[in-house]
Amino acid sequence: xxxxxxxxxxxxxxxxxxxxxxxxxxxxxxxxxxxxxxxxxxxxxxxxxxxxxxxxxxxxxxxxxxxxxxxxxxxxxxxxxxxxxxxxxxxxxxxxxxxxxxxxxxxxxxxxxxxxxxxxxxxxxxxxxxxxxxxxxxxxxxxxxxxxxxxxxxxxxxxxxxxxxxxxxxxxxxxxxxxxxxxxxxxxxxxxxxxxxxxxxxxxxxxxxxxxxxxxxxxxxxxxxxxxxxxxxxxxxxxxxxxxxxxxxxxxxxxxxxxxxxxxxxxxxxxxxxxxxxxxxxxxxxxxxxxxxxxxxxxxxxxxxxxxxxxxxxxxxxxxxxxxxxxxxxxxxxxxxxxxxxxxxxxxxxxxxxxxxxxxxxxxxxxxxxxxxxxxxxxxxxxxxxxxxxxxxxxxxxxxxxxxxxxxxxxxxxxxxxxxxxxxxxxxxxxxxxxxxxxxxxxxxxxxxxxxxxxxxxxxxxx
Numbered sequence: 505x506x507x508x509x510x511x512x513x514x515x516x517x518x519x520x521x522x523x524x525x526x527x528x529x530x531x532x533x534x535x536x537x538x539x540x541x542x543x544x545x546x547x548x549x550x551x552x553x554x555x556x557x558x559x560x561x562x563x564x565x566x567x568x569x570x571x572x573x574x575x576x577x578x579x580x581x582x583x584x585x586x587x588x589x590x591x592x593x594x595x596x597x598x599x600x601x602x603x604x605x606x607x608x609x610x611x612x613x614x615x616x617x618x619x620x621x622x623x624x625x626x627x628x629x630x631x632x633x634x635x636x637x638x639x640x641x642x643x644x645x646x647x648x649x650x651x652x653x654x655x656x657x658x659x660x661x662x663x664x665x666x667x668x669x670x671x672x673x674x675x676x677x678x679x680x681x682x683x684x685x686x687x688x689x690x691x692x693x694x695x696x697x698x699x700x701x702x703x704x705x706x707x708x709x710x711x712x713x714x715x716x717x718x719x720x721x722x723x724x725x726x727x728x729x730x731x732x733x734x735x736x737x738x739x740x741x742x743x744x745x746x747x748x749x750x751x752x753x754x755x756x757x758x759x760x761x762x763x764x765x766x767x768x769x770x771x772x773x774x775x776x777x778x779x780x781x782x783x784x785x786x787x788x789x790x791x792x793x794x795x796x797x798x799x800x801x802x803x804x805x806x807x808x809x810x811x812x813x814x815x816x817x818x819x820x821x822x823x824x825x826x827x828x829x830x831x832x833x834x835x836x837x838x839x840x841x842x843x844x845x846x847x848x849x850x851x852x853x854x855x856x857x858x859x860x861x862x863x864x865x866x867x868x869x870x871x872x873x874x875x876x877x878x879x880x881x882x883x884x885x886x887x888x889x890x891x892x893x894x895x896x897x898x899x900x901x902x903x904x905x906x907x908x909x910x911x912x913x914x915x916x917x918x919x920x921x922x923x924x925x926x927x928x929x930x931x932x933x934x935x936x937x938x939x940x941x942x943x944x945x946x947x948x949x950x951x952x953x954x955x956x957x958x959x960x961x962x963x964x965x966x967x
Contacts, residue, residue: 505635515645585675626638645831664752708739725856877898
């Protein structure tokens with residue numbers, strides 16, 4: 505049996521694991537990275553990157569459909585789904601090669617295979633050939649990620665029941681698709697497939713879609729889904745499933761039955777903590793998520809955990825930051841993971857960007873707040889691009905002017921939200937944001953005017 509020694513061994517090469525490995529290597533630590541699948545984890549292979557590649561296509565289709573208002577007339581629209589999926593794969597493969605390059609340049613040793621912790625400083629890796637490699641490391645980072653969660657009556661072993669992996673492997677556009685779960689993943693795929701031409705039905709057990717987002721935000725998306733022809737069922741539970749004439753028949757708690765070619769289940773994620781050895785070592789978990797302290801350390805001092813496997817924000821960029829913090833601590837620095845300012849984005853149409861608290865959440869914390877809002881309908885740049893739907897909303901503490909959070913829905917929301925994130929991180933007040941000078945005409949001016957609206961001084965709002 506082959507044996508290897510390193511200062512750090514990282515189990516899992518997703519956006520947390522490979523970033524942690526590269527940071528550790530840059531800090532001078534001999535690092536081994538273990539991965540049983542493709543480099544990049546869920547984010548690169550079956551999550552963030554491929555879905556946003558498809559979102560770009562759907563966004564382009566929307567742009568083409570409205571091009572006549574700019575005086576650009578098109579005749580017909582031919583969707584080549586196979587080519588769309590091939591382009592998605594091209595983007596993913598290019599990113600994989602990029603990760604491979606950076607690992608190599610930073611002298612991170614990559615070991616393909618399934619890893620399992622056998623001691624507080626040991627990992628046994630079994631490769632595809634059935635060979636075992638024992639790795640001894642002073643420190644270990646667990647970054648094994650998460651997988652799609654399923655519930656009865658849905659079974660992912662059936663061909664037409666899809667998770668995020670199977671839906672991204674389709675080579676033919678389904679004529680109809682039923683999506684169970686109207687959270688971020690469900691809504692993004694609903695928007696994509698409806699735009700591409702599938703008949704989409706969305707069912708959600710809660711009273712509204714995107715239930716974790718600001719209510720005004722979810723209302724805008726719901727309205728747009730109806731415009732796109734998406735059927736939305738709220739307060740709805742799938743009770744049983746039948747197969748008839750190559751269709752999946754989903755029987756609902758309201759007595760209706762819905763037929764579709766494919767069913768996607770998007771009800772959440774489960775941590776990949778099974779069969780990686782943590783139980784035998786006594787690593788403490790909570791609902792299968794690994795418990796860590798503010799330094800990302802488990803109850804075993806030599807073992808850290810990051811990313812989806814520890815719960816909280818199941819976001820690629822959070823996993824990457826956690827990976828950097830863990831690596832810095834292993835290198836001897838004292839760093840704590842700060843979750844106060846975490847932006848996130850949802851690639852629907854229009855896009856959504858969120859950071860910090862919304863109005864309801866702030867009220868639940870008994871904070872005295874004031875809100876500034878600016879609609880894109882009043883933005884010159886939004887009118888230029890004919891993207892006037894949505895708004896910028898900024899929530900601040902009344903007495904101090906501290907920015908507590910913001911919600912943006914509209915053009916380039918996924919980019920604009922970071923402007924407010926940086927302001928929050930640098931402890932800029934709402935007054936400082938309102939007093940800043942913005943170039944005209946830009947979408948960013950909406951942020952300035954939302955900040956001005958907080959004081960009742962926005963130029964392009966009349967109440």
